[in-house]
Amino acid sequence: MKSILGALSLFTQSVAADDAPLFGSSKLLATPGVVQIEGAGGSGLTTWAVISSYGSNREIGANAHYTLTATQDYTLNAVGARFGFFDKVELSLTRQYFDTGKAGAALGLGEGFTFHQDIMGLKVRLFGDAVYAQDTWLPQVAAGIQYKKAGKTDIIRAIGGQDDDDFDYYLSTTKILLNHSLVFTATARLTRANQFGLLGFGGDKTANYSLQFEGSVAYLLSKNSVLGVDFRSKPDTLSFAREQDAWAAYAVWLPSKHFTVTAAYVDLGDIALHDNQRGFYLSVQVGF
Amino acid sequence: MKPLSIGTFLFMVISFAPSTLASSSSLYNALGEKDGIARIVAHTLDLSFTDARTQKQFIHTKKGRLIGLITDQICALSGGPCTYKGLSMKKGHIKLGITEREFNALVEQLQTAMDKENIPYHIQNKLLAILAPMKKDIVEH
Numbered sequence: 522m523k524s525i526l527g528a529l530s531l532f533t534q535s536v537a538a539d540d541a542p543l544f545g546s547s548k549l550l551a552t553p554g555v556v557q558i559e560g561a562g563g564s565g566l567t568t569w570a571v572i573s574s575y576g577s578n579r580e581i582g583a584n585a586h587y588t589l590t591a592t593q594d595y596t597l598n599a600v601g602a603r604f605g606f607f608d609k610v611e612l613s614l615t616r617q618y619f620d621t622g623k624a625g626a627a628l629g630l631g632e633g634f635t636f637h638q639d640i641m642g643l644k645v646r647l648f649g650d651a652v653y654a655q656d657t658w659l660p661q662v663a664a665g666i667q668y669k670k671a672g673k674t675d676i677i678r679a680i681g682g683q684d685d686d687d688f689d690y691y692l693s694t695t696k697i698l699l700n701h702s703l704v705f706t707a708t709a710r711l712t713r714a715n716q717f718g719l720l721g722f723g724g725d726k727t728a729n730y731s732l733q734f735e736g737s738v739a740y741l742l743s744k745n746s747v748l749g750v751d752f753r754s755k756p757d758t759l760s761f762a763r764e765q766d767a768w769a770a771y772a773v774w775l776p777s778k779h780f781t782v783t784a785a786y787v788d789l790g791d792i793a794l795h796d797n798q799r800g801f802y803l804s805v806q807v808g809f
Numbered sequence: 810m811k812p813l814s815i816g817t818f819l820f821m822v823i824s825f826a827p828s829t830l831a832s833s834s835s836l837y838n839a840l841g842e843k844d845g846i847a848r849i850v851a852h853t854l855d856l857s858f859t860d861a862r863t864q865k866q867f868i869h870t871k872k873g874r875l876i877g878l879i880t881d882q883i884c885a886l887s888g889g890p891c892t893y894k895g896l897s898m899k900k901g902h903i904k905l906g907i908t909e910r911e912f913n914a915l916v917e918q919l920q921t922a923m924d925k926e927n928i929p930y931h932i933q934n935k936l937l938a939i940l941a942p943m944k945k946d947i948v949e950h
Contacts, residue, residue: 547862547910549917577909608909656942699938702931743930744920 546575546582546778546809548608551747552652552697555773555783556586556806558717559667559689560601560615561642565769565785565802566751567737569706570663570695572646573613574605574808575778581606584808586615592800594624595792597719601640603808611665613642619719624795630676636719642667644693651695651704660696660705667691669718680793681759682721683728687713691735702742704749708735715759716792724758731756747773751785765790769802781806834888836939839932840923843889847880852922853915854879862914866907886939898946905949912948 553573557563562573574582582605590597601615617638625634644665651661670686671677677685693708710733713722723729733756739749751769758764771785785802792798840846854872857863884891895901916937923933 541908541910545910547913549913577913579908579910650944653941653944655938699934699941702934741930741934744924 541579543579543581544583544809545577545580547577547580548575548582548778549652550744550778551741551773551775553582553605554695555781556584556588556601556603556804558588558590558599559640559642559669560586560599560603560613561644561665561667562603562605562611562613563693563706563708563735564737564739564749564751564773565771565783565787565804566753566767567706567735568644568665568691568693568708568710569737570646570649570661570693570708571651572605572608572611572644572663573603574611576605576608578608580608582809584806586804586806588802588804590787590789590800590802592787592789592792592798594622594795595798596620596622609646611642611644613640613644615640615642617717617719619716621793624793628793636676637672638717638719639670640667640718649694651697652699655697655699658696660694663693663695665691665693669714669722671718671721677721680720680761681725682715683713683723685721687718687722689714689718693735702740704737704739704741704747706735706737706739709733710735712756713758714756716755716764720759720793725760726758727756728758745775747775749773755790762794763791771802779807779809836932836935837884837887837889840883840887840928840936841926843880843884843891845926846883846887846889847876849919849922849926849928850879850883851876852925853919856918856921857915860914860918863911863918866905866911883936883940887936898943902947907948909944909948912944 554562554569554571557568558566561568563569576582585602588599598618599615603613605611619636621634626632644663647662649659649661667689674685689710689712691708691710695706697704711730712733713730715721733754735753737751739747742748749771754766755764767789769785769787771783774782783804787802789798854876858867878895881891882893885893
């Protein structure tokens with residue numbers, strides 16, 4: 522007990538000596554990226570290697586987001602929060618609601634049938650500095666894990682899904698080329714998720730993990746705006762409906778570190794027997 | 810994927826190198842040459858000396874002398890006809906215990922100063938790209 526108190530007082534002393542607040546937002550504007558579809562730090566579809574908060578190496582930061590994706594036949598709502606610890610570790614929590622609308626009736630599920638999914642993510646920065654290491658091609662590299670738990674287990678089984686929960690594993694690299702105002706990200710993901718996990722994990726075609734790719738190129742247009750494109754490949758494990766790769770073109774508006782709006786045009790491909798699902802994506806985040 | 814892309818990367822590095830050199834002197838012009846750079850540096854340090862996040866690092870610093878040194882440094886790095894005569898970044902900041910928070914604040918002050926001089930954002934980023942690697946010698950680990 523004594524040693525715990527000793528350690529605590531040492532800790533508070535070192536914090537006090539620095540007289541900088543533990544909760545803070547001192548990273549540069551736009552450098553933490555925004556949020557991706559599974560609630561981790563990134564852009565719309567792509568997970569980035571940056572830690573998604575404005576907290577620098579001695580700070581803790583947090584963000585909350587609401588994201589709406591609407592295609593011809595479906596609506597996906599998501600709410601979540603992300604925490605960045607010392608620009609080293611990112612923790613994310615998100616809940617997604619996938620509303621099948623009229624398509625639900627056509628699929629025999631009933632109109633407005635809604636799948637949901639909870640996603641817990643952990644990302645650890647391994648090495649590299651995406652922002653400041655401008656004298657090397659070495660990117661910032663992070664590894665992450667996402668635990669996904671889908672609802673509607675019986676429906677997932679009925680369409681051929683193997684499981685209603687699973688882990689995704691990814692390795693992400695992000696490089697900012699400040700000289701050209703460009704940000705590149707490439708991420709490899711091991712996954713069995715059908716439609717990000719909303720339709721379960723593994724299927725009747727294959728129950729195995731597959732290696733999928735996420736990529737993003739963003740242009741830093743001005744201090745407060747970023748334009749970009751995203752690509753993401755996805756597994757195709759269910760024989761009842763083909764799953765295709767997705768892409769998006771996005772614009773981010775960052776009036777401050779505490780409020781960010783992302784608007785995108787998305788093409789998610791075929792989803793559950795409904796072809797060419799295209800539409801818009803709108804994400805709002807607040808944080809410190 | 811690996812061998813080919815590394816080869817492609819190397820090719821890109823080599824082919825970028827001359828254009829980077831060529832763009833250096835135009836960066837000097839885009840920053841408003843020595844007078845423009847001096848105004849940017851003076852405004853940046855005005856902010857650094859008063860901003861609560863950074864002022865304590867400058868208590869014992871002679872502002873005029875520092876403006877001259879950094880102006881020469883940026884002038885030289887951006888392709889201008891100047892010579893930097895100060896200490897290396899590592900020697901100049903040893904034992905100051907400069908934190909990432911303080912360093913980022915200084916970058917923001919520099920951005921504010923460049924905004925004031927109407928330096929376009931993509932030009933600002935070109936200067937920041939040259940200065941960014943100094944972070945590892947300036948910020949304590």
